Amino acid sequence: MASTGDRLKTLIADNLEVDGQAIAVPENLDISLLEAGVSSVDLVAFAKLVARDFNVKFTLEHCTTLNSVKEVADFIDSQPG
Secondary structure (H helix, E strand, O other): OOOHHHHHHHHHHHHOEEOOEEOOOOOOOOOOOOOOOOOHHHHHHHHHHHHHHHOOOOOHHHHHHOOOHHHHHHHHHHOOO
16 A cells, blocks of 8 residues: 555645646655645645545644645644544
8 A cells, every 4th residue: 555645645646736737746745735725725726535535534733734745744644544
């Protein structure tokens, strides 16, 4: 089974782009999608997709404290189940 990081990278590649271009996610996942230029509307839709795909729930606090793809992956991996 693919790692959480690999699954997130696939979801990003399949669902997000900036100005028609794919987002280059580094191997260490240390990238902020907002700083990469993803709109806040697209980030909300992407968060819903991630929540559904990984069966996790994001609170408002998570949305303000999880700044990088790595932090999101670590959060998902810390969840039970």
